[in-house]
Amino acid sequence: MYRYDEQDRQIMQERVAQFADQTQRYLAGELSEAEFRALRLMNGLYFQRFAPMYRIAIPYGMLSSGQLRMLAHIAHSYDRGYGHFSTRQNIQFNWCKTEDIPKIFGLLASVEMHSVQTSGNCIRNTTTDPLAGVAPDELEDPRPYCEFIRQWSMFHPEFAYLPRKFKIAVSAATQDRAAVQVHDIGIYLVQNAAGETGFQIWVGGGLGRTPILATRIRDFLEKPHLLSYLEAIVRVYNQHGRRDDTNRARIKILVRDLGAEKFAELVEAEWVKIRDGVLKLEDSDLQRMQTYFTTPEYDAGAAADSRFAAQLESDKAFARWVRYNVVDHKQPGYKAVYISLKAPGIPPGDATHEQMQALADLADRYSFGEVRSTHDQNLVLADVQQKDLFELWQALEEKQLATANIGSLTDMICCPGLDFCGLANAGSIDVAEKLNERFDDMDYLYDLGELRLKMSGCMNGCGHHSVGHIGILGVEKKGQEWYQITLGGNASNDASLGDRIGPAFDKAHVVDAIENIVKVYVDNRESEEERFLDTYRRIGMEPFKARVYAQEEAA
Amino acid sequence: MTLPLSKRVIRDRQIVEDPWLHLADEDALPESGDITVSLERWQSDNDALKAYAGHVGLRLDSDTDVEETGLAINDIPLIVLDFPIIDTNKRGYHPVGKGYSQAYLLRTRLGFKGEIRARGPAVMRDVLFYMSRCGINSFEMDESKDINDALKAFNEMTVAYQPSADSMQPAFMRRRNTAA
Known part of the structure; x- marks a missing residue:
């Protein structure tokens, strides 16, 4: 994996000192709440419901054992003994004290970690395939490119105050395990007709209030141009993206409003002016980066x-x-x-x-x-x-770490919800727990096969509900927690957004509804091999709707 | 209304007395002295401004496309960029970051050599370093902010990961030299 050199260490130490000073000035009253807000967010520090939440970057999901031990130490010494892994491959702590954060940041830096740009309207942690470098269906290890993006985006002086947050994902395998098409920029490593490897560029995907899938704007980009092309996209976004309404500020809205074709034209026009400039990577740069991601010494026998x-x-x-x-x-x-x-x-x-x-x-x-x-x-x-x-x-x-449920209904994605998050409208953890209780028969669960259930406690969609085979979205109506259900979402290569089944369910009925949806699938699937998603795509919404709301009325 | 003379600004990392008067569109031209005007006034009042005795600087709002002003930009001694804060959807303090790209483009694409100034509520110590990397070399802050303290901003970071409009060599280029 990537190791810091003298320059990385220097830059991170300076950042730790800078943030310690900012925190100190805030605590001393020299920085107002509002002024400190943008600064702390850019360092992963949220003030929320009960205590500050501190989000630490795990660059493209890679952790050494030493880094994981440091996270364990932080959980033990500064939190209540645990951490929460997020959908951005990051980890967040919910019970740290504000005054401890600079110290924790220093500890992170000592093991080559950080919390920079894990929040705020800037470029966030780049994510990739968790099987990068080992997947049989992979064209090339994507991690060297992720690390180039990590460095280019970190402390980028021009892009610290974008209209809204900005997320990039990279995938190099036949099967997309990185949800590339729901990112502001999605990158697939592909081969061109000449057999050279390069990048296919997608833009304008995103979840949240207005979920939109990304559009491909470039079929093939040669490797040396990775950073200049990204810079062109983000510059166009910084200049043209909306800032008058938070809900319309993501790049997906700009791409939608301009049309992907027009947006791509703007990007290309900007890019031709910088493509042969200082951001152009040399072969030696690429090779140097690849040396960090070599194959370990496998036992040939x-x-x-x-x-x-x-x-x-x-x-x-x-x-x-x-x-x-x-x-x-x-x-x-x-x-x-x-x-x-x-x-x-x-x-x-x-x-x-x-x-x-x-x-x-x-x-x-x-x-x-x-x-x-x-x-x-x-x-x-x-x-x-x-x-x-x-x-x-x-x-x-x-250690209770061998639950055999990957890809099954109980392997659900779930945000922290009302229990922790200041934005949430409804609880998600308690619903997850009820679902676990309902689907506790492992044989039945296995029989259901691959079923991606994703749940968010509010419109912001941290739980990726829009791309769940079954999605659950918590909403608030008249002070009550309600849950909207969507079917047919998918975050892989053939990405799709879920369709709403109908009126929302209250907390007492949401688990029944899910159970009924699952029963309709079991009754209708053509074979045990047909996944929930495929059955839904074949038979459509009606049978699900009929069953779920018939039960509702009878209840 | 004529905006008051800012007393002191940071220019080229030093605190200096500021000679510039920011003239509102409805204000009459003064007898003498250095002034800045909006792009609208620059265009509508061009003859009078050409005849004006003092220096005339240009104020751009953050929506202006600096590549499309049609002006002989290098004849202008000072360009002032606006750094507002908006309270989008009442979700709080949201600094507008378009000026960073404007400054970068003025320096690197249009070859602007004059003074670029950052002005507006978002200008504070903790953003000066990024602003200076993008090519801004003078800073006009609200009087409530400590201008002496703000000078510290320039020395907080000594390594950069990416090129911008300044002379810092990015880490990936420095590595080329060390590897050789």
Whole structure:
């Protein structure tokens, strides 16, 4: 993974000192609440319902075991013992004290981490495929490009006060595991007719109040131009994006209002003026960056192991975990392992400091000391030998980290909701818990297959409800918490936005509604292989609607 | 209404007495002295301004496309950029960042060599460094703000990740030299 050099260290130390000074001036009354607001947000510090929330960047989801231990330490010493992994592959703490933040920032810097631009109207943490570098369906490792984007976007003097937040995702695999098309800029690594690898550029995707999928504006961009092209897009956005209404300030609205074609013209016109300027990357730059993301020293004989096959045969629970949480690896004899942070009774995405410590140790023992976070709020050990899987599974079981539910209904994405967030209109964690109770029959859950349920506690859509196969959106009506349900959303290559099923449900009925929706699927699917999403796309909304509201009336 | 003379500004990282008077569109030209006018007045009152004895600077609002003014920009001694704060949807303090791109384009694309000044409520110590990276070299802050304290802003960061309109060499270019 990327390691800081002298320049990275210098810049981060200076930033820590700068933010410590800003915090001190705020606490001393020299900076007003309003003035400090923009500054603290750009450093990941929110003031919310009960205590400040502090969001720490995990650049494109990569964590070393040492970094994870530091997060465990922060959770233990400065929070209430746990952290929450977010849909931006970041982690946030909900109970830190404002005056402690500069100190925590310093601790982060000591392990080459930071909280810069994890909020505010600026370019946020770039996200990618959690299987980057190990996926069999990958064209090329996307992480060197993510790191280029990380550096280019960090402390960018021109783009610190954009109309609104700005998110970039990169994917290099056949299957999009990074939800590229719901980003302000989405980048796919692709090959052109000549067999060269470059970038396909999409813009104007985003969730929230007005969910819109991104549009492709460039089929192929040569590698040296990555940064100049991004700069052209963001400059056009900074000059033309709306600032009069927060809900119309994202780049998706600009692209929609201008039309993607016109927007692309503006970008190209800007880009031709800078494409051969200082931002142009040289081959040596690309090569230097790639040296940070080399293949670890795999055991060439790993595939010769026969224990794994025997263990699969003899232990049903293990086999089930492997089936759901373990995926193929490009290296024979190795697997990538999803660590579910969706155990029943635990808010989705939460991990305790003991769990983080244990995972850091397991990463050292089994996976070259690295852990990744995923945009669906789980973790990944990306380089595990198949012969070690059984032991790893047992160790994970002990720490409640072996819930075998990846991709299933209970592997839901969920924002912190009304319990923590100052913006939320409705609780989401308690609904998640009720869903877990309702769908506690694991066999039934497995029978349902891949079913992506995503839930947000308000319109801002942090829980990505618009692209859930089943989406749940919490809304407030007359002081009550209500839930709107959408069906048919999807964040992968064939991305789609969910359709609203009808009137919202109150808290007492939302779980019944979900159960009925699931029953309609089971009754209508053509085979066990047909996923919920495919059944929905085939049969449409009517059968779901009929069942769900018939039950409502009878109730 | 004539805006009062700002007493002191930061120019080229020093606190200096400010000679410029920001003239409102309805104000009559003074007898003498250096003034700034809006783009509208610059265009509508061009003959009178040409005949004016003192220097005339140009104030641009943040919506102006600096590449499309049609002016001989390099004959202008001072361009003042506006940095407002808006309270969008009553969700609070929202500094408008268009001036950063305006300054960057004035310096790098139009080759503007004169003084670029940042003015408006969003100008405060903690943004001066980014502003200066984008090519702004003078800063006019609200009197409630401590101008001496603001001078510290320029020394807080000594490394940059990306090129802008200043002379800081970005980290990725410095690495080329060290690797050689």
